[in-house]
Amino acid sequence: MRASRLPFPKFFRGTAMSPEQGAFRALADPTRREILKHLSRSDMTIAEVADLFDVTRGAIKKHLVILEQGQLISVEAKGRERLNRLRPHGLKAATDWLSYFDRFWDDKLAALGQVIDAANSTKKDNDNE
Template identity: 50%
Template sequence: MHTPQSAFRALADPTRRDILVMLRGRDLSIGEVAENFDMTRAAVKKHLTVLSDGGLITTVTRGRERISSLNPEGIAPVCDWFAFFEGFWDTRLAALKDAIEKDTE
């Protein structure tokens, strides 16, 4: 089961965020991802594993290659977590707006 914690862990690293952006355009093999970074294929595979564990990507085997794809539904736990605080910010920002408008009257 993917949790918000595993998704946040995956998103915490800038390299993994870059990989997600790359996968937004198309499915990629480990080698294709590795071409974009100054690191070994093994290091890229570790990043892909963390993204997979976070539910943010899926990986399938095609012949000898493992192809990674973006899993847009995987970001749902993160969005849900942020949505929990939406009311908090709406209330605070509305109060700030009211205070600013009172000061300018």
């Protein structure tokens, strides 16, 4: 029977996802990333979003639900329609997570990061985390 087709993955039914988990899950799909770019220009109903892609409204609706679960958009009932609006602060969860690695990919920042590390722990880098 597979307890089939429940609306949420197990790890999200009942408890909350970490903010960066929701954000990264939502960002993993290219269609959803495109939707975000469109919503950054203007709020849109489901039908308006669906018109921009080659998939059905149902598929777009599912993408929007995942974006909403990831706190990347908010949805406002507006008469018969529902307006999807970018919630840009949600992306900050992903940006913040990634910022940990800034020192590693930017050579200029790397030098700075090492200076800061040295200053913060003049003895050694023990167990960070």
